[in-house]
Amino acid sequence: MKSTSLKFFILAVTSIAVCWAGKIPTSKNSEELKLRYPFLQVDPLTARALLDNDFESGTEEPWYDSSPNTVHWVVEDFSSPAEGYSPPAPLSNGAKYLRATRDAQQTAGQVILRTVTFTALPGDVISFDFWIRSRYTGANALDLVLSVDDVETTLISLSGYSTSVNLEWRRSFVTILDITAPPTGRDVTLIFYAYCGGNTDDAIALDNIFLIPASFDGKDE
Template sequence: MSNLLQLFLAVVTIVVCLGNRVPDSRQNTRKLDVTLVDINSKLTRTSVTNDFESGSPDPWIDTSPTSVYWNVEDFSIPAEVDYPPPTPSIGTKYLRATRDSQLTPGLLVLRTATFAAIPGDSITFKFWIRSKYTGGNTLDLVLAIENVETTLLTLSSYSTSVNFEWRTASSSFPISTPTNLTLIFYGYCGGNSEDAIAIDDILFISSTTE
């Protein structure tokens, strides 16, 4: 009888040990999932880069609430012939605030999807902003974390009637830990014929080797 009891206890012990052990296949799956998340995060971060030569603003999304909207324009065929932008330093395409035939003014919003950034990441881009009156048009770069927005750059001081050049702006992300965030350009383009806003050569700069 004692032999049967010992055999029973041995079987129970083996079953319990096997039940508490994580199968190799599940361990491998977990490691694979983590790897995929890391890769996807890096791809999402670097995809913020766009020189618009493809003709698409992706992954930047136009959510402008008015009749003014962002449009990929070619330097050789500007929408507003009387006031073409300065010649791009590289390529021929850029993103421009486009108005209707009456030059109706309005707000502009351009944003990314939410992506994971890490401390040290930054962004640089070229812009052209012009207006009949100094400061008449606005262009701000904002970082949003959930519902909290932080202005990184305000570029309205460059909005003058004599601005005929592309300028470069850059900003790092004020974060101390890996953070899910969204980048947003807020702009306003007036109704004067001189008024214009354009963005080009958006470059995401990673703090790590991709």
């Protein structure tokens, strides 16, 4: 019994360590990134209007995948998922969503999803639907991180929802900048850092990401 418990503990610690190891600040304005993702050249104020994505277009742009290994974000269809098994019923009427998709061997690993650099104003809220599941409680991770001048701050951590019995989507509202920020706002980047394990029932997915202006009176979930 002790040996089994120790094994689960090591698994969870390793998962978290791998996830956090990927949080290495990188410049979002490098020429290499601009060549790969032309939409990164949009000015930050205009980019505010580009963040909304329900993935019905079949692409994550202008969010983009910067995952370092064999796990990547892939737009899936609810009726024909490529990653193992069907997700729970969506919260809206959409047909598509974004999912952490592993290779044929279901290799575990980290996935990273970034926004273009955009101007966030005081009180702005980001809303998104998420689904996270794992065989062992807390084994998978999903964090939303704010990056300002390559300094990263975790806005919300959702690994607490990572359980074997989580069979539903949830919606979260997260304040990007509080009201004490400069009235002209700040140029920022939002990043989803996630870790998906190698078990069949491990899963991480996102949907319906929207930027909600400061007038919205939402609360973090």
